[in-house]
Amino acid sequence: MRLVALVWRNMLHRKTLSLLTILSVTITAALVVFLLLCSEGLEQGAEKGYGPFEVTIGAKGSASQLALNTYYHVGAPTGNVPYTLVGELQKDESVDRAYAMTTGDNYNGFPIVGIEPGYFASRYGTEKQMAEGKMYGKLGETIIGSHIASSLGLHIGDKFQGAHGLIKGLEEAEGEDHEDESAEEEHHHSFTYTVVGILPPLFTSDDRAVFTTLDYAWAVHEGQDAEHREVTSILIKPKTLIGAQAIKTKYGQMNNVQAIYTSKAVADVVNVIDKGTGALTVVTIICILLAAGTILLSLVAAVNERKKDVALLRLIGKSKGFIWSSLIGEGLLLTVIGLVCGILAGHFGGYLSREVVFEYTGLQLQSFQFMPGEWLLIAGTLGIGVLASAGPALQAYRVDPLQLFKS
Known part of the structure; x- marks a missing residue:
């Protein structure tokens, strides 16, 4: 069984939980992108x-x-x-x-x-x-x-x-x-x-x-x-x-x-x-923590639901590395989908609100310009996805397959 196909099938098996995980990552990423657009608009406005x-x-x-x-x-x-x-x-x-x-x-x-x-x-x-x-x-x-x-x-x-x-x-x-x-x-x-x-x-x-x-x-x-x-x-x-x-x-x-x-x-x-945007930064950090927690809960639930699946894969000869990769891959796939949707939603939201923002604040939002801070957003989000996935993956990695199958 191919690893990618297994990861995709497992994600679709828990549609509701996967959707909530993707949604939390999307909202967090979109909020960060919109804040980056406003920050860049403020800096350009101050400069020009x-x-x-x-x-x-x-x-x-x-x-x-x-x-x-x-x-x-x-x-x-x-x-x-x-x-x-x-x-x-x-x-x-x-x-x-x-x-x-x-x-x-x-x-x-x-x-x-x-x-x-x-x-x-x-x-x-x-x-x-x-x-x-x-x-x-x-x-x-x-x-x-x-x-x-x-x-x-x-x-x-x-x-x-x-x-x-x-x-x-x-x-x-x-x-x-x-x-x-x-x-x-x-x-x-x-x-x-x-x-x-x-x-x-x-x-x-x-x-x-x-x-x-x-x-x-x-x-x-x-x-x-x-x-x-x-x-x-x-x-x-x-x-x-x-x-x-x-x-x-x-x-x-x-x-x-x-x-x-x-x-x-x-x-x-x-x-x-x-200084005023400090409050928004706190909200953003809370959203990031919630997104990481959602990924963690999603993968913990996946491990608990698929104990027999994991045992069966091990008994048919799949390595611990394969199991590890499938669980890490599932967390990363959820994170990547949410991250891509969030970046697109942040830029599209900036495009839709640019007229209102400019009229009331004078800030020009370059809605489809890739911000330098987005590289940090991508790296940080993927890192959080890996860290949140590591715990459940390690739990499945360490358990003996015979014990899993008997349970």
Whole structure:
């Protein structure tokens, strides 16, 4: 009798227990793969998230909040800073590029961002051309990220009205005066945006933002004369690292203004998230232990059920090694099937959830990219399968065949 055929027949003989074993391994492997995809998305997002803009200037407050709002379009801004700072920065010898940003409105929950068109060439390079249409050039013209275009079905020439706040209904949550709120919304609804371009996939949070001219906020909200205009933040590409230090020191000393190292602020956020994922790691470890326990119980049950089979195989001349291999092989076969199903399920689950994950977190899941950590997953899972199989196999290996047959 061929070993492979025997292993396969034995596994099919206990369909329910084999299915439960495979299912436990599948769920564990899928969970680990999904966590690896999220971790890789977080690392890539942190790396690509702010481009060359090593220094960011905004209102006093949380440095992490300023970085998240400016580069990831998450959360509320820390406040506003005078627009006159932009002119000063552009004349500063330590500054290579400086772009002001205005935010505060949304369209269907996606942020509307005002920024100079040069931002895209500085961050993504000239090779990133528009997927469709052209760059905005005057008030009311917009370009939209690829995620918005696909999720909302917007095309070149479509028109829409924005709403106050970074998400739908934010103004109600802030408890604004109803009369002022109604007037504000009425003015928002009278201001029409026109889509003139669609960005290619950039694989950053800019894929889920609407971009327009810097002065849109002043036009929509009114009440800001030319001398007292404000912006949400200023993105700065320094010429050198020494220049970055000089910029941070100089502008960080101003009243109601903070200058931050963007990389440090983003790293602080990533560290906080890493600590939060510790709980998920614990859950994953528990799942791995449960999967190993399920394999162990499955093979213990197999040994107890097939004592006479084992005895008969030994009496007809099959070696202890053959018995050992059949039991180890059964555990490995269950493990391999569950592992393959789990890896496929993890990647497919990442593919199905990529739009939702990106919309709510800004993380890009490369769902069909093989993660380096998956090699460790494969080796570890197979190792656990062998270890869980070794105990029952050793039990059958040591028992005398005549005793098994008599019992």
